Amino acid sequence: MKVIPKKINLKDGRNLTLRSATPGDAENLLRHLRITHAESYKNLNQSTAYWQEFTTIEEEKILAGFESASEKFMLVAVYDGRIVGGLGFWGYQSEFVKRSAGIGMSIQKEFCGSGLGTEMMYFMINQAKQMGFHRIDLTVRTYNEAGIKLYEKVGFERVGLLKDAAFIDEEYVNEYSYQKILD
Ligand SMILES: CC(C)(COP(=O)(O)OP(=O)(O)OC[C@H]1O[C@@H](n2cnc3c(N)ncnc32)[C@H](O)[C@@H]1OP(=O)(O)O)[C@@H](O)C(=O)NCCC(=O)NCCS
Numbered sequence: 001m002k003v004i005p006k007k008i009n010l011k012d013g014r015n016l017t018l019r020s021a022t023p024g025d026a027e028n029l030l031r032h033l034r035i036t037h038a039e040s041y042k043n044l045n046q047s048t049a050y051w052q053e054f055t056t057i058e059e060e061k062i063l064a065g066f067e068s069a070s071e072k073f074m075l076v077a078v079y080d081g082r083i084v085g086g087l088g089f090w091g092y093q094s095e096f097v098k099r100s101a102g103i104g105m106s107i108q109k110e111f112c113g114s115g116l117g118t119e120m121m122y123f124m125i126n127q128a129k130q131m132g133f134h135r136i137d138l139t140v141r142t143y144n145e146a147g148i149k150l151y152e153k154v155g156f157e158r159v160g161l162l163k164d165a166a167f168i169d170e171e172y173v174n175e176y177s178y179q180k181i182l183d
Pocket residue numbers: 036040043044105106107108111112113114115116117118119139140141144145146147149150153
């Protein structure tokens with residue numbers, strides 16, 4: 001689905017727009033994913049090589065799917081025409097879990113620590129409420145201090161430890177499981 005765009009001012013004075021990605025953003029978003037996965041792959045779920053090989057046409061199809069579905073959206077943060085942050089939100093589809101949703105996000109290092117993550121999370125939470133969701137869940141690696149700080153700041157509660165949840169650079173790493181029940 002398409003969210004209503006919002007202009008935001010970061011604490012360092014930079015102005016960005018939060019909006020839905022459209023199929024026309026495929027190349028811009030791929031560039032963002034290649035950058036963030038090169039910078040932060042240990043916090044994410046794919047290698048840089050995966051995104052290097054991903055084609056614009058494949059990405060266009062994924063973004064068209066996000067745009068046309070009623071239970072998911074792809075939020076991007078745009079600075080000076082460049083996508084510098086992305087947050088995917090997907091409602092679960094099976095009958096008994098369709099009031100729950102999952103998310104994943106990445107921000108380029110030059111924008112980390114600027115409050116952008118906080119802005120994107122609050123935007124996503126408000127949007128999820130408007131869409132009628134009751135619960136959001138996510139996982140974060142146990143060493144990802146910025147992610148943990150951000151999720152707890154916006155009201156996510158740690159509900160578990162997922163042992164050996166990912167295998168990265170020849171070793172297993174643990175993740176925390178978080179959830180937020182929406183008012
Ligand atoms: C995790 C991530 C989304 C956080 O976004 P961000 O824009 O840096 O977050 P914010 O600037 O809004 O900061 C949120 C809080 O975390 C704190 N924080 C930010 N970076 C931190 C760090 N490296 N260590 C500890 N705390 C940190 C901030 O101080 C802020 O708390 P405060 O408002 O009480 O001061 C971003 O760092 C990122 O995309 N990293 C790479 C990919 C990734 O980890 N994705 C998430 C996978 S689960």
